[in-house]
Amino acid sequence: MAWVAATMLASLILLAVAGPLVWGTAADRPDLSAVLQGPSAAHPFGTDNLGRDLLARVLAGTRSSLLLALAATLLGATAGVLLGSSTAVVGPRARRGLAALINLLLAFPALLVALFLAVVFGAGADGALLALAVASVPGFARLAQTLAAGVAGTDHLAAARVLGLRRNRLLRRHVLPNIAEPLVLSTTTAAGTALVALSGLSFLGLGVQPPAFDWGQLLNQGLDRIYAQPLPALAPALAILYAALTFQLLGEVLAKGAARRGRPARPAGRPAARSGPADDELVLQVEDLTVELPTPDGVIRPVRGVDLSLRAGEIVGLVGESGSGKSLTALAVADLLPEHARVSRRTLHLLGADLAAMTPKDRHRHLATALAMVFQSPASALNPSLRVGTQLTEAVRAHRGARRAEAVEQATATLHRVALPPAVLRSRPHQLSGGQRQRVMIASGLMVRPALIIADEPTTALDVTVQRQITELLADIRRDTCAAVLFISHDIALVAGLCERVLVMYAGTVVESLPADRLATATRHPYTRALVESVPDLTGDRSRPLRTVPGASPDPLAPAPGCPFEPRCAHRQHRCAAEVPPLTGLDAGHRVACWHPLPPSAVPS
Numbered sequence: 001m002a003w004v005a006a007t008m009l010a011s012l013i014l015l016a017v018a019g020p021l022v023w024g025t026a027a028d029r030p031d032l033s034a035v036l037q038g039p040s041a042a043h044p045f046g047t048d049n050l051g052r053d054l055l056a057r058v059l060a061g062t063r064s065s066l067l068l069a070l071a072a073t074l075l076g077a078t079a080g081v082l083l084g085s086s087t088a089v090v091g092p093r094a095r096r097g098l099a100a101l102i103n104l105l106l107a108f109p110a111l112l113v114a115l116f117l118a119v120v121f122g123a124g125a126d127g128a129l130l131a132l133a134v135a136s137v138p139g140f141a142r143l144a145q146t147l148a149a150g151v152a153g154t155d156h157l158a159a160a161r162v163l164g165l166r167r168n169r170l171l172r173r174h175v176l177p178n179i180a181e182p183l184v185l186s187t188t189t190a191a192g193t194a195l196v197a198l199s200g201l202s203f204l205g206l207g208v209q210p211p212a213f214d215w216g217q218l219l220n221q222g223l224d225r226i227y228a229q230p231l232p233a234l235a236p237a238l239a240i241l242y243a244a245l246t247f248q249l250l251g252e253v254l255a256k257g258a259a260r261r262g263r264p265a266r267p268a269g270r271p272a273a274r275s276g277p278a279d280d281e282l283v284l285q286v287e288d289l290t291v292e293l294p295t296p297d298g299v300i301r302p303v304r305g306v307d308l309s310l311r312a313g314e315i316v317g318l319v320g321e322s323g324s325g326k327s328l329t330a331l332a333v334a335d336l337l338p339e340h341a342r343v344s345r346r347t348l349h350l351l352g353a354d355l356a357a358m359t360p361k362d363r364h365r366h367l368a369t370a371l372a373m374v375f376q377s378p379a380s381a382l383n384p385s386l387r388v389g390t391q392l393t394e395a396v397r398a399h400r401g402a403r404r405a406e407a408v409e410q411a412t413a414t415l416h417r418v419a420l421p422p423a424v425l426r427s428r429p430h431q432l433s434g435g436q437r438q439r440v441m442i443a444s445g446l447m448v449r450p451a452l453i454i455a456d457e458p459t460t461a462l463d464v465t466v467q468r469q470i471t472e473l474l475a476d477i478r479r480d481t482c483a484a485v486l487f488i489s490h491d492i493a494l495v496a497g498l499c500e501r502v503l504v505m506y507a508g509t510v511v512e513s514l515p516a517d518r519l520a521t522a523t524r525h526p527y528t529r530a531l532v533e534s535v536p537d538l539t540g541d542r543s544r545p546l547r548t549v550p551g552a553s554p555d556p557l558a559p560a561p562g563c564p565f566e567p568r569c570a571h572r573q574h575r576c577a578a579e580v581p582p583l584t585g586l587d588a589g590h591r592v593a594c595w596h597p598l599p600p601s602a603v604p605s
Contacts, residue, residue, distance in 0.1 A: 005249035012246055015062040023056035028211070038229045045235045048221055057218055058235050065214040066243065068129055068207075069195035075133035076194075077187045080140025081176070088148035088157070088175050089167040092339040102145060105138035114197060118206040128207040132197055136190060143186055147179035155381035158336050159444070164368030165398055173394070177385040188251030192244035199240050215240050283451050283484040284310045284333065287347035291328050291508075294340055300556040303328050304508040307583070310452065310484040315475070317495035317516065318488045319531065320505035323553055326488045327376075329505070330454045334373050335363060351451055369399050372445025376457040378437035382429040388440055389425030395448050414443045417480075418473055435466035442473060446481070453477070454486045459494065471498050493535045496520065501589070504528045507554050507564035510583055514590045524586060524597035526569045563595070571596060 020027075031051030038046045045054035084102065087095045114128075114135035121127030151157055151174070160174045201207035202216030203223075210217075215236040222232030291303035303325040310316050318326050331337050333348070335355070348355045351370050355363050375381035383391055392414065393407035402410065412422045418439040429437055438458055445453055455474060459467040475498060478485050489495050495502055496519045504512040504527065512525040523529045530549040551568035554560055560567065562577040569576065575595050583593040 001249060002253045005246065005253045008242070008246040009250055012062065012066060012243055015059055016066050017063070019060045019062045023053075023060045026053050026056035027060040027213075028052065036225070039231050046229060046232050048232070054218070054222070054232050054235060057213060058215065058239055061214050061218060061236070062239070062243075064125075064208065064212065065195060065199065065216075065239075068125060068198050068214065069191055069243075072129045072132040072198065073136065073187060073191040073194045075129075076136030077140050077183070077190065079133070080137040081144045081183060082171075083137065084141035084144025084146075085148040085171060085175050085179065086167075087145050088152040089170045099145065102138060102141045106142055108138075110135040110139060111197065114201070115204075115206070118201055123206050123209060125208045125212065128198055128201040132194055132201070136194065140183075140186065140190075144179065144183065147182060148175050151175050151178050155375045155377060156383040159373060159375065159381050160383075160394075161336065161364070164364040165394070169398070173386070174383055178383070180385075184254045185251040188247050188254060192247035195243055195247070196240060199236075281312060281352065282309055282349070283312050283314075283351060284308065284486070285347055285349040286333065286345065289329065289332060289345045289348070290343070291325075291332050291337065292342040292344075293338070294342075295557075298557050301559075302508050302556060303332065306505075306508075306510055308333075308486075308503065308510075310486060312451065312484055313478060313482040314501070315478050315485040315487060315499050317499035317502040318486060318505060319490065319492050319495050319502060321549075321553060322490070323556075324505040325508040326505055327456050330373075330456055330486065330488060334371060334454060335367055336373070365399070368395065369448050370451050372448065372450035372453045374438070374441050374445060374453065374455040374458045376460055378434070378441045379429065381441055382437060384429055386428075387425065388427050388429065388432075392425070392440070392444055392447055395444070399448060410447065411443070414446050415440075417446065417477070418443045419469075434462055435469065438462065438466075438470055439473065442470075442477070446477065449481070450483055452484045452486065454488070456488045457490065458487075459489070459491075467494070474498070492519070492531050504531070507559070508556075509564065509593065511565065511593045512591065513583070514592075518590070522590070522600045524590070524592045524600070525565075525594050526571050526598060527565045529598055563593075571598065 029052065031047070034043065034047050034051040036047060036049055037043055037051075040046070043053050043055065045058065048054060048057070083098065087098050090098065114131045117131035117134055118128050121130050157170065157174050160170055165173075198207055199214065199216030199219065202214050203220045205220070208214045208217050218236040219233055219240075222229075222234075222236065226233040286306065286308040289303060289306040289308070290301060292299050292301050302323070306325070306329055308316075308329070318329070320326055328337065332341075332343050332345075333350075337343060345356065350366065353366055355366070358366065382388075389408065389411060392411040393402070393404070396402040396407045396410060397404070408425070411425060415422060415424055420436060420439050420443070424432065424436065424440065429440070432440065441458070442453075453474070458474075459470050462470065471494065474485055474487065477483060487495060487499055492502075496516050499516045502514060502516050502519055503510050504525065506527050512523065512528045514522065514524075514528075519528075520532060523532055527549070530547075534547045534549060536546060549568065554564050554567065560577070562575075562579055563569070563572070563581055566572045566576040573596060579595070581593045581595045583591050585591045586597065
């Protein structure tokens with residue numbers, strides 16, 4: 001198919017370039033002695049009403065026919081793709097407005113719009129070109145909108161937002177490259193459709209006007225004698241068919257190629273370097289964080305009144321069952337929650353700066369340089385259409401003003417820190433293993449020298465050996481850079497061995513906070529005790545079933561008035577079902593939200 005398409009395309013290009021030069025004179029020279037002749041040796045396709053050779057006119061008309069079709073397609077595709085793909089990077093109000101505009105434009109048939117606008121703009125080549133370009137915008141916009149919607153929810157676009165990249169950069173680097181292949185197919189296919197439509201407008205007298213000509217006008221002139229001499233009408237029709245088929249085959253071939261990459265833009269300014277906080281300063285301080293999510297059945301609050309603080313060089317674990325609110329808490333801090341989510345907090349400070357008091361632009365810029373997010377699935381968090389080197393250097397070029405060579409040198413050093421060779425810079429994410437991709441994610445965060453690293457279950461999909469390597473890497477980075485680390489995990493044993501302090505979440509609230517070295521012996525909340533006891537022990541009795549936490553998490557649409565763990569708690573009392581226990585301190589560094597904390601001595605051996 002590639003060879004056939006290339007041959008057909010080459011023939012069209014050759015005719016478009018050489019046609020007017022070789023046959024232009026014969027196409028425009030009238031011969032009154034040969035008016036309306038049929039096919040002959042001198043005139044294989046016959047002549048028109050002025051005695052001009054129709055074969056020469058068909059060949060010479062290739063340039064105008066193709067140029068008009070390509071110009072209309074490119075104008076319509078450019079406007080439509082930009083309109084539709086912008087929905088992935090704009091705010092919710094603008095997205096709704098753009099979607100409504102696209103739906104409104106699609107309500108009108110494209111051909112009728114083209115005919116109407118051709119009349120409005122006036123008969124002629126320019127009017128027909130603009131009319132068809134405008135009429136093709138809604139189709140391209142809807143396709144781009146649909147494709148961009150699949151990219152808008154990906155982790156790698158969220159990671160790009162964390163970097164604080166501008167919307168035009170998000171669109172050019174992270175949205176368009178990932179939707180390029182179907183757009184290429186649609187554009188090349190639309191070129192053939194545009195050729196037919198423009199020929200139709202010329203056929204109706206709304207397109208190219210005499211003395212200029214194209215295939216559509218030649219078809220109109222030959223139609224009057226199609227029954228007596230069909231070749232003058234069939235010749236331009238076959239030319240239109242041949243060109244349209246060429247564009248169809250070309251689209252099929254090009255769609256199999258890789259999406260086109262864009263060149264990174266030079267940042268406009270050089271932001272000032274950020275100095276890290278002193279060891280005794282809070283890197284992150286969160287008080288009374290609440291997240292609300294509207295659903296068709298009502299509003300739920302998956303995060304309720306969470307308090308969280310981290311100091312420089314501290315690694316804190318956040319554990320709990322699925323649905324306990326761990327990841328939503330991290331996403332709320334990183335300003336990556338879904339747009340329909342509502343967030344309230346009494347305090348949200350990062351490096352001493354009040355994020356709630358900043359403008360969205362300043363907040364994104366501050367988050368991009370002070371916080372790094374390591375997502376659970378690096379395969380989706382890394383952009384599949386960009387090389388690793390491009391993704392690593394993007395942040396420092398956008399926010400540190402680094403030149404390309406300087407950024408590559410820094411990326412090489414950062415890869416060395418995470419035990420990866422420089423050759424990884426030239427690789428794409430799918431060429432790396434799961435452990436390597438996770439190391440690349442960590443390296444990407446280190447490029448901006450963050451003060452806070454949020455690792456959202458970074459070892460879940462990895463085997464035990466790679467898990468140990470990743471946790472040791474995070475510990476080394478914390479020690480070398482004094483960055484605070486919030487480590488989110490289901491694995492309470494892993495958290496106990498890695499972290500200094502552990503926060504236990506249940507049903508959107510923190511139910512216990514204690515030093516990690518006391519997790520196995522001094523837990524006081526029944527839920528935390530049940531989590532610890534459910535960890536398998538190689539020295540335990542293998543004839544007995546593994547311990548589990550009985551019951552199920554509470555319904556977020558119908559929260560109980562008392563302690564959220566009360567229905568599953570074996571030690572519940574009357575007060576537990578009526579009042580929510582506050583998070584109160586038991587001793588230094590140990591807080592628990594329970595009306596009747598368990599005694600430490602009750603921990604089984």
